Amino acid sequence: xxxxxxxxxxxxxxxxxxxxxxxxxxxxxxxxxxxxxxxxxxxxxxxxxxxxxxxxxxxxxxxxxxxxxxxxxxxxxxxxxxxxxxxxxxxxxxxxxxxxxxxxxxxxxxxxxxxxxxxxxxxxxxxxxxxxxxxxxxxxxxxxxxxxxxxxxxxxxxxxxxxxxxxxxxxxxxxxxxxxxxxxxxxxxxxxxxxxxxxxxxxxxxxxxxxxxxxxxxxxxxxxxxxxxxxxxxxxxxxxxxxxxxxxxxxxxxxxxxxxxxxxxxxxxxxxxxxxxxxxxxxxxxxxxxxxxxxxxxxxxxxxxxxxxxxxxxxxxxxxxxxxxxxxxxxxxxxxxxxxxxxxxxxxxxxxxxxxxxxxxxxxxxxxxxxxxxxxxxxxxxxxxxxxxxxxxxxxxxxxxxxxxxxxxxxxxxxxxxxxxxxxxxxxxxxxxxxxxxxxxxxxxxxxxxxxxxxxxxxxxxxxxxxxxx
Ligand code: MLT
Ligand code: ZN
Numbered sequence: 119x120x121x122x123x124x125x126x127x128x129x130x131x132x133x134x135x136x137x138x139x140x141x142x143x144x145x146x147x148x149x150x151x152x153x154x155x156x157x158x159x160x161x162x163x164x165x166x167x168x169x170x171x172x173x174x175x176x177x178x179x180x181x182x183x184x185x186x187x188x189x190x191x192x193x194x195x196x197x198x199x200x201x202x203x204x205x206x207x208x209x210x211x212x213x214x215x216x217x218x219x220x221x222x223x224x225x226x227x228x229x230x231x232x233x234x235x236x237x238x239x240x241x242x243x244x245x246x247x248x249x250x251x252x253x254x255x256x257x258x259x260x261x262x263x264x265x266x267x268x269x270x271x272x273x274x275x276x277x278x279x280x281x282x283x284x285x286x287x288x289x290x291x292x293x294x295x296x297x298x299x300x301x302x303x304x305x306x307x308x309x310x311x312x313x314x315x316x317x318x319x320x321x322x323x324x325x326x327x328x329x330x331x332x333x334x335x336x337x338x339x340x341x342x343x344x345x346x347x348x349x350x351x352x353x354x355x356x357x358x359x360x361x362x363x364x365x366x367x368x369x370x371x372x373x374x375x376x377x378x379x380x381x382x383x384x385x386x387x388x389x390x391x392x393x394x395x396x397x398x399x400x401x402x403x404x405x406x407x408x409x410x411x412x413x414x415x416x417x418x419x420x421x422x423x424x425x426x427x428x429x430x431x432x433x434x435x436x437x438x439x440x441x442x443x444x445x446x447x448x449x450x451x452x453x454x455x456x457x458x459x460x461x462x463x464x465x466x467x468x469x470x471x472x473x474x475x476x477x478x479x480x481x482x483x484x485x486x487x488x489x490x491x492x493x494x495x496x497x498x499x500x501x502x503x504x505x506x507x508x509x510x511x512x513x514x515x516x517x518x519x520x521x522x523x524x525x526x527x528x529x530x531x532x533x534x535x536x537x538x539x540x541x542x543x544x545x546x547x548x549x550x551x552x553x554x555x556x557x558x559x560x561x562x563x564x565x566x567x568x569x570x571x572x573x574x575x576x577x578x579x580x581x582x583x584x585x586x587x588x
Contacts, residue, residue: 119143119146119160120161121162122163123183126162126179127141127162127163129179129182129183130163130176133167133172133176134166134167134168138166138167138168138213139163139166140164140166141162141163143160145164146160146161146164146208148193149161149164149193149201149202149208149210150202150208152193152195152200153195153196154196154452154456154457154459156456156457156458156459157201158201159201159203159204159205160202160205161202161206161207161208162207165207165209165210166209166210166213167209167211167213167214168213168214170292170298170300170329171298173209173214173329174292174296174297176209177296177567178296180567181295181296181565181567184565184567185206186204186205186207186566186567186568186570187206187207187208187209187569188200188202188207188208188209188323188569189209189211189264189323189327189328189568189569190208190211190265191210191211191212191231191232191263191264191268192234192257192260193260194261195269195533195536196533196536197459197461197533197534197535197536197538197539198536198537198571198572199268199269199534199536199537199569200265200268200536203537204571206569206570211230211264211329212262214231214232214233215230215233215237216229216230217230217233217237217241220244220247220335222247222249224304224306225336225337226332226333226335227242227251227335228304228331228333229241229330229331230263230264230330231262231263231264231265231267231327231329232263233262234262234263235253235254235255235259235262235263235266236259238251239254242335243338248337248338249335250337251333251336252275252278252335252336253271253273253275253279253281253282254273254274254275255272255274256274256445256448263328263331264327264329264331266282267283267289267328268318268319268321268323268534269534270282270320270532272494272497272499273532274373275370275371276494276497276499276532277363277370277371277372277494277497278369278370278371279336279370282319283316283319283320284334285333286315286316286319286331287304287306287315287331287332287333287334288303288331288332289301289302289314289328289331290329290330290331291318291328292326293325293562294325294326294563294567294568295563299314299326300330301314301315302330302331303332304332306334315331317558321573322535322536322569323568323569324559324569324572324573324574325558325562325563325568326562326568337408339370339406339407339408341406341408341409342370342404342405342406342432342437343404343405343410343411343412343432343437344404344430344436344437344440344441345401345404345416345419345428345429345430345431346393346400346401346402346428346429346440347400347401347419347422347425347428348393348397348399348400348426348427349397349398349400349424350397350398350399350424351470352469352474353470354424355374355401355424355495356466356469356473357423357424357470358423358425359372359401359466359469359495361418361421362401362418362422362496363496365418365421366403366405366411366415366418367414368414368415369405369415370404370406371402372401372402372403372494373401373402373403373444373492373493374399374400374401374492374493374495375399375443375491375492376398376399376490376491376492377397377398377399377400378488378489379447379451380392380400380443382447382450382451382453382454383443383447385450386449386450387442387446389443392443393427395426397426400443402440402441402443402444403415412430412432415430444492447501447503451503451505454488454505456509457504458504458505458507458514458515459501459533460501460504460515460518460522461499461500461502461531461533462500462518462519462522462530463497463498463500463527463531464498464522464525465498465527466498469495469498472522472527475521476500476502476518476521477489479517479518479521480504480514483513483516484506486506487504487506488506489502489503490503490504490505491503493531494531494532497531498527502518515538515539515542519539519542520545522545523542523545523546528546529545529546534573535572535573537571540572540573540574543573552574555573555574559574
């Protein structure tokens with residue numbers, strides 16, 4: 119564990135108060151390991167500011183002392199982007215969790231970085247406003263606004279509402295040079311130069327620390343129907359994805375999983391399989407609208423070829439029961455062992471081939487590995503989860519990510535590059551693009567103190583708290 123310089127800790131405590139700087143390893147440990155257990159680091163201290171001004175002061179102190187810093191929200195990240203893998207100070211945003219200024223006229227809300235997605239959804243929907251926040255994901259109760267912006271999180275409703283970047287009407291952040299940018303007016307049309315909110319979305323804590331955001335809200339759809347469809351193969355399932363996207367505009371979610379993952383979920387949660395015939399491939403489809411979308415969804419489904427079995431319901435508890443088979447995948451897979459989680463996107467026309475091929479790609483490198491595939495089919499986003507290989511064995515990651523790039527896919531669809539995938543970033547980004555990113559990094563974080571181990575950065579020797587220059 120890197121030890122904290124006493125003057126450094128004193129300076130932090132003078133800003134946030136003694137109670138909000140932790141150096142005891144018993145306390146800091148939980149901030150140093152990610153949700154999967156694959157990424158374990160160490161930190162000299164965890165600091166928990168309560169305001170944007172305090173965040174700026176903390177960044178000033180880090181610059182003065184040459185200490186690198188990693189911002190952390192709900193610590194639900196899956197790519198080693200929010201934990202101190204090279205001895206960074208952890209800056210936790212969890213005390214900054216207010217959600218305010220719900221504007222029913224404009225359909226907007228301002229949320230501090232540490233508020234969870236569930237808190238934003240609740241605040242948006244309070245007093246029967248008829249509004250909600252469009253981003254939704256299984257980790258909604260822990261994942262925070264700041265973290266979902268930093269990773270440009272997607273989640274379950276991208277097909278209808280877009281990703282986190284698409285919800286951003288303005289942002290407040292402390293940049294790496296300690297300056298505060300605040301643009302929270304929320305004008306939906308505002309072409310006054312560079313889009314800093316869009317730039318910070320997906321920047322993974324390397325350019326600035328997001329402290330608040332102005333977010334777009336969408337109308338709550340009062341009617342909702344969910345269908346679970348079974349298919350004999352990935353090919354018929356992906357053909358169905360293409361068909362449904364065309365014929366059912368009411369679709370809000372279109373999720374994919376396979377029998378192997380379903381069996382794990384059933385075993386862990388003590389559930390019966392949802393479709394008696396135990397098909398190999400599954401699509402979970404949800405439609406919503408101001409009127410009952412069941413007819414539209416049913417006629418779209420009946421036009422599909424290759425559906426072997428189906429369950430359709432608009433009853434709330436039954437719908438939630440169907441969702442469990444999808445949402446419990448992450449937890450069920452983690453019980454098998456610490457997974458390698460490769461979150462990738464494939465062009466729809468190459469998706470079925472990839473789904474069929476990827477277990478062979480893995481087996482050619484690690485015959486003992488198990489592969490579980492699930493994800494957000496409408497966007498070609500597949501979560502390739504691999505268990506049964508050592509956490510630091512990168513041969514499988516390499517083979518899968520190369521196969522993704524060869525098919526014109528992205529090595530990070532929604533989880534980010536983090537420290538997990540930065541050595542493969544060149545598979546998706548040209549030298550000119552990387553040079554532009556580094557120029558931006560240098561401009562906004564001149565001392566290279568923000569998340570130096572993530573996205574673009576050079577390797578920093580383990581155990582040091584001193585950032586490397588850019
Ligand atoms: C999901 O889609 O459930 C999340 O991205 C989490 C995961 O990939 O395990
Ligand atoms: Zn996902």
